[in-house]
Amino acid sequence: MxxxxxxxxxxxxxxxxxxxxxxGLDPDPNRLWPAAAPPGEGAPSAAQAAAGxxxxxxxxxxxxxxxxxVAVKFQVACFERLGxxxxxxxxxxxxxxxxxxxxxxxxAKRGDIDVTARAYGEAFFGGSETPFGSVAGLGADAxxxxxxxxxxxxxxxxxxxxxxxxxxxxxxxxxxxxxALIQDRVLDDGGTVSDALAALVRELGGSDPGQAGIADVGxxxxxxVPEQLVRLRAAMPAAPLLLPGVGAQGxxxxxxxxxxxxxxxxxxxAVSRGLVYAFxxxxxxxxxxARDEAARLRALAWSLAGAS
Amino acid sequence: MxxxxxxxxxxxxxxxxxxxxxxGLDPDPNRLWPAAAPPGEGAPSAAQAAAGxxxxxxxxxxxxxxxxxVAVKFQVACFERLGxxxxxxxxxxxxxxxxxxxxxxxxAKRGDIDVTARAYGEAFFGGSETPFGSVAGLGADAxxxxxxxxxxxxxxxxxxxxxxxxxxxxxxxxxxxxxALIQDRVLDDGGTVSDALAALVRELGGSDPGQAGIADVGxxxxxxVPEQLVRLRAAMPAAPLLLPGVGAQGxxxxxxxxxxxxxxxxxxxAVSRGLVYAFxxxxxxxxxxARDEAARLRALAWSLAGAS
Numbered sequence: 001m002x003x004x005x006x007x008x009x010x011x012x013x014x015x016x017x018x019x020x021x022x023x024g025l026d027p028d029p030n031r032l033w034p035a036a037a038p039p040g041e042g043a044p045s046a047a048q049a050a051a052g053x054x055x056x057x058x059x060x061x062x063x064x065x066x067x068x069x070v071a072v073k074f075q076v077a078c079f080e081r082l083g084x085x086x087x088x089x090x091x092x093x094x095x096x097x098x099x100x101x102x103x104x105x106x107x108a109k110r111g112d113i114d115v116t117a118r119a120y121g122e123a124f125f126g127g128s129e130t131p132f133g134s135v136a137g138l139g140a141d142a143x144x145x146x147x148x149x150x151x152x153x154x155x156x157x158x159x160x161x162x163x164x165x166x167x168x169x170x171x172x173x174x175x176x177x178x179x180a181l182i183q184d185r186v187l188d189d190g191g192t193v194s195d196a197l198a199a200l201v202r203e204l205g206g207s208d209p210g211q212a213g214i215a216d217v218g219x220x221x222x223x224x225v226p227e228q229l230v231r232l233r234a235a236m237p238a239a240p241l242l243l244p245g246v247g248a249q250g251x252x253x254x255x256x257x258x259x260x261x262x263x264x265x266x267x268x269x270a271v272s273r274g275l276v277y278a279f280x281x282x283x284x285x286x287x288x289x290a291r292d293e294a295a296r297l298r299a300l301a302w303s304l305a306g307a308s
Numbered sequence: 309m310x311x312x313x314x315x316x317x318x319x320x321x322x323x324x325x326x327x328x329x330x331x332g333l334d335p336d337p338n339r340l341w342p343a344a345a346p347p348g349e350g351a352p353s354a355a356q357a358a359a360g361x362x363x364x365x366x367x368x369x370x371x372x373x374x375x376x377x378v379a380v381k382f383q384v385a386c387f388e389r390l391g392x393x394x395x396x397x398x399x400x401x402x403x404x405x406x407x408x409x410x411x412x413x414x415x416a417k418r419g420d421i422d423v424t425a426r427a428y429g430e431a432f433f434g435g436s437e438t439p440f441g442s443v444a445g446l447g448a449d450a451x452x453x454x455x456x457x458x459x460x461x462x463x464x465x466x467x468x469x470x471x472x473x474x475x476x477x478x479x480x481x482x483x484x485x486x487x488a489l490i491q492d493r494v495l496d497d498g499g500t501v502s503d504a505l506a507a508l509v510r511e512l513g514g515s516d517p518g519q520a521g522i523a524d525v526g527x528x529x530x531x532x533v534p535e536q537l538v539r540l541r542a543a544m545p546a547a548p549l550l551l552p553g554v555g556a557q558g559x560x561x562x563x564x565x566x567x568x569x570x571x572x573x574x575x576x577x578a579v580s581r582g583l584v585y586a587f588x589x590x591x592x593x594x595x596x597x598a599r600d601e602a603a604r605l606r607a608l609a610w611s612l613a614g615a616s
Contacts, residue, residue, distance in 0.1 A: 029436070029438035029439065029443075045441075046440045046443050049440035050443055075424055075427070077431065080427070081431040081436055081443065082443055084396040086395075087395050088391070109419060111454060113483070115336070116334060116383055119385035119389045120385045120388065130357075132357035132358040133353075136355070146417075148456040148479060149482050149491075150484065152484055174456075174457050176461065177460060178461055182458060183456065185496075187494065187495060188496045193490060196489070196493060197490070
């Protein structure tokens with residue numbers, strides 16, 4: 001039996017939780033929430049101690065803001081730098097997100113060809129069969145993807161995603177200033193590199209985005225470039241847009257209204273430092289400050305989507 | 309003390325080993341070399357058993373062909389799909405390569421912004437300092453990088469690389485057919501997206517590539533597109549070129565001569581399946597067939613480089 005597609009699942013989840021807010025977790029072992037007890041004590045290596053502390057931090061942040069969120073976006077680099085223990089912590093933190101009813105978005109920006117793309121698909125989605133038994137994948141609901149290598153680099157990832165009802169977010173226009181170097185370049189037949197990536201998103205998302213009107217191939221569009229949002233939304237009418245860059249990077253939620261054209265699930269607002277370090281501005285307990293800020297951002301996005 | 313730069317180290321290594329051949333390792337648990345004893349026996353999980361077998365396979369392949377190679381290129385996806393045990397296997401396999409005097413190239417095609425790029429730099433190069441102690445990185449000599457996100461995504465990786473005398477290989481024109489979708493697109497001010505990426509490689513490589521004439525920022529250019537090689541070499545005169553796609557993907561070593569313009573270390577010929585599965589065509593023991601094929605490819609590349 002084919003599982004429900006990611007677009008339909010996302011739309012249902014957004015509707016049920018009345019939220020488009022995505023908690024971004026990019027844990028830095030040097031900037032974790034203060035814990036009652038040093039969670040790394042007694043670990044046999046620095047990497048294991050750090051990974052244990054990172055996991056404890058992630059669990060506490062998830063617990064604090066889960067009620068206001070629809071998903072958690074894990075920045076894979078921040079776990080990868082802790083080696084094998086970091087990967088175990090990532091898997092456990094993803095479990096914690098699921099236990100709170102949240103979707104899991106792996107922000108890994110992977111992109112490679114044929115057999116390698118299939119290997120990444122196994123890593124982040126459903127796992128692999130080996131002569132040694134079944135090896136589990138991360139079981140993510142969605143993965144961020146870099147499509148510089150073209151359609152044949154994305155297709156194997158999409159196959160792996162669809163097999164478990166998951167989806168992709170293809171980088172179309174990232175939130176950083178350097179994005180201008182390649183993504184904003186104008187092509188001789190019109191449009192920018194971002195437009196060419198948007199066309200790929202529309203093509204791969206297929207003609208049957210499901211009754212929810214949301215496709216299973218979405219796009220990453222930085223909240224820092226609202227001036228591009230109308231054009232890119234028009235180029236990808238059914239794609240869910242993952243919108244990073246609010247807060248620390250200078251983006252503003254109020255400029256993101258065009259994202260929600262296809263419905264409340266048309267835009268997902270990803271906020272990392274703006275939630276986790278809200279207490280540095282607001283004072284008080286980290287968990288309380290994060291929860292309050294999440295409530296505020298959730299309400300702001302929801303009102304923009306005209307969905308209240 | 310600043311360690312010697314990657315360009316100088318690479319040139320010295322190529323000269324000392326009289327080889328530009330790079331062993332590509334993208335191990336598939338379903339296609340490992342037959343082992344005397346099932347190496348995964350007794351492991352507590354399928355992932356650990358598979359990772360143990362993958363590591364044993366990598367060690368045997370490295371041992372078989374090391375004398376003819378200058379480096380090992382690890383396809384990180386193939387380890388990542390085995391989760392935490394896969395990361396441990398990657399680190400151990402990299403150690404095995406170093407024990408045989410080979411450079412370690414992490415083929416991970418990473419690309420992300422600011423704090424995330426720094427985290428990837430820590431993962432693949434020198435590690436990180438945490439309140440729990442120093443966490444080791446992979447200690448790679450070079451990392452493949454996707455620069456779709458622009459210069460500010462590459463710079464933090466380059467900083468991390470240079471701190472340990474390592475380098476980068478930026479994707480400029482990949483070996484797959486789908487590369488045409490974005491990389492071959494013509495820009496309105498002339499040149500292709502690949503040319504824009506090549507300009508970035510030249511700029512980042514700096515004006516002081518060292519006395520060896522080889523820069524520490526190189527480029528990935530597929531051996532499948534020799535018709536682009538002359539142009540891209542001219543655009544990046546000092547960049548070492550990592551050339552995948554020989555063999556299984558249809559590329560031919562004899563078409564790669566332009567890569568060696570700056571010297572014997574100007575081109576690195578990466579061969580994966582063509583070595584590991586040479587026995588399927590040639591017959592005999594996998595190790596013998598791989599060694600013979602490595603000797604042949606090494607001699608072919610060396611003669612092309614006019615370095616014999």
